[in-house]
Amino acid sequence: MQREPGKTPACNQSLAPITPPNTAAEHPHIRQGTPEFRRAVLALFMAGFATFGVLYCVQPLLPGFSSHFGISAGGSALALSVSTGVLAVSMLVAGMVSDRIGRRPVMVASLLASALLTLGTALTDDWNTLLLLRTLLGLSLSGVPAVAMTWLVEEMDSRALGLAMGLYIGGNAVGGMSGRLIAGVVADHWGWRAGIAAVGVIALLASVALWTQLPASRHFRAKRAEPAQLPARFAGLFRDAALPWLFACGFLLLGVFVTLYNYLGYHLLAPPYGLSQTVVGLIFTVYLVGSVSSAWMGQLANRLGRGPVLALSFGLVLAGIVLLAMPWLPAMAMGIALATFGFFGGHSVASSWVGVRAGALRAEASALYLFSYYLGSSVVGALGGVFYTHWGWAGVCVFCLVLTLAGVGAARRLWRRLEQGAGLVLVEVKG
Incomplete structure (x- = not known):
């Protein structure tokens, strides 16, 4: 009797090792519509919501920090910059820690801390104590964004992954706005x-939801960190x-975006506008255009190419x-909506x-992209305070304008070198 090369003969299959527990055969991936699916997406939606809520909740409070602690706009912005800076670095290793001890324990401990x-x-x-706590926050937060997507890929059925991932990312966006x-x-x-x-209490409740609702990992296999x-x-x-x-585009995108939101509050709270903190906080509802923008621009990139859309x-x-x-509130409202979109x-x-570009090194490339992305928030956001202190809102706008022009140049370079003619040609990256 012939058999396929590399396969165990049928007569010997009874002698083959018994399938170990926690395999895909015994534990199928989570399917859409099941109670496990609903528990998982609720838990991770709340985790994403809380993660970006606590990270960015200080942004509308920067003018209040300046007033209470007697510090400049640039000094106040450190409350956000130290968190995103440490987050950028720690995300490079958080994935390796989860490879060793498991996805779920890392996420639960991260969000609770x-x-x-x-x-x-x-x-x-005390201002220095506040900065220390925000620095530790950046370190603790890294366990959720660096691990949640990996958990979804490992545990979700392929037909359920798209919806589950979309709901998790939606939690990130809604959390950033709501915080x-x-x-x-x-x-x-x-x-x-x-x-x-208030945001801390919500995060505490979200950590309880993550702990009690997220199903146990069934397909995780511990790997030695190297x-x-x-x-x-x-x-x-x-x-x-x-x-x-x-990587440079990610650095510039979030750097400019965070800088605009950091110092727009100072500008609108001051004369001649004199808006209240509540009205300034409502500006962040423009984040809702982000969910539309991400999907629409992604589809447009499929038709026109990534380079031109970037x-x-x-x-x-x-x-x-x-x-x-411009000095008119309607123009500024349209401006922040356009910049957010x-x-x-x-x-x-x-x-x-x-x-797509990184191939087999997708995990490492994504980690470096996120590192650059959050580093932009930390570095550019802090430098924006120098421009605001010396040249006011006009200085911030000029600073962001120059960086955005650099981003246009980087995008055009990508477009011309890689997407003209036959389109994107993947380059093998060896590491």
């Missing part, structure tokens, strides 16, 4: 401490013709900055392009 640190931030009355909005509105009535505490190999793998990514430019995204941010520099569209295109 973040909630407790946020509540601690609301209780402090800012809740903190801003509560702070307007009861002070900045109450604003931070940090010594990372430098060679990362160096290989930088030899690619496109990836370094995509350049278009930077162009929209550029147009938004021009409108934001362009940012989310550009981030969607650039991050997906990284995944």
Whole structure:
């Protein structure tokens, strides 16, 4: 009797090792519509909501920090910059930690620690202590965004993965908006401490939901962490013709976006506008255009190519900055909406392009992209404070305009080198 090469003969299959527990055969992946699916997406939606809520809740409170602690706009912006800077670095290793000890324990511990640190931030009355707590927050937060998507890929059925991933990312966007909005509105009535505490309580409830509702991992296999190999793998990514430019685009996109939102509050709270903290907080509802932008620009990239759509995204941010520099509130409202639309569209295109481009090193490339992305928030957001201190809102707009023009140049370079003619040609990246 003939058999296929490499397969165990039928007569010997009874002697083959028994399938170990927790295999795909015994534990199928989570299917859409099942109770497990609903529990998982609810838990991860709440986790994403809380993660980006506690990260960005301080943004509308920066003017309040300046007033309470007697610090400049640039000094106040450190409350966000230290968190995103540490987050950028720690995300490079959080995935390796989860490879060793498991996805679920890392996410639960990460979110619980973040909630407790946020509540601690609301209780402090020392600026240096507040910065220390926000630094530790950046470290603790890294366990959710670096691991959640990996958990979904491992545990979800392929037909359920798209919806589950979309709901998780939706939680990120809604959390980023709601954290800012809740903190801003509560702070307007009861002070900045109450604003931070409100978001901290939500994060604590979300960590309980993650702990009790997220199903146990069935397809996780512990892997030995090999940090010594990372430098060679990362160096290989930088030899690619496109990836370094995509990392730069992520750096510029979030850097400009965060800087605009950091100092727009200062501008609108001051004369001649004199808006309330609640009204300034409501500006963050424009985040809702991000969910539309990400999907629409992604589809447009499929038709026109990623290069031109990435350049278009930077162009929209550029147009938004021009409108934001004008002294009329309707023009500024349109400007922040355009900049937000362009940012989310550009981030969607650039991050997906990284995944396609990197091939077998997709995980390492995504980690480097996120590192660059959050580093942009930290570095550019802090530098924006220098421009605001010396040249006011006009200085911030000029600073962001120059960086956005650099982004347009990077996108055009990608477009011309890689997508003209036959289209994108993947380059093997060796690490």
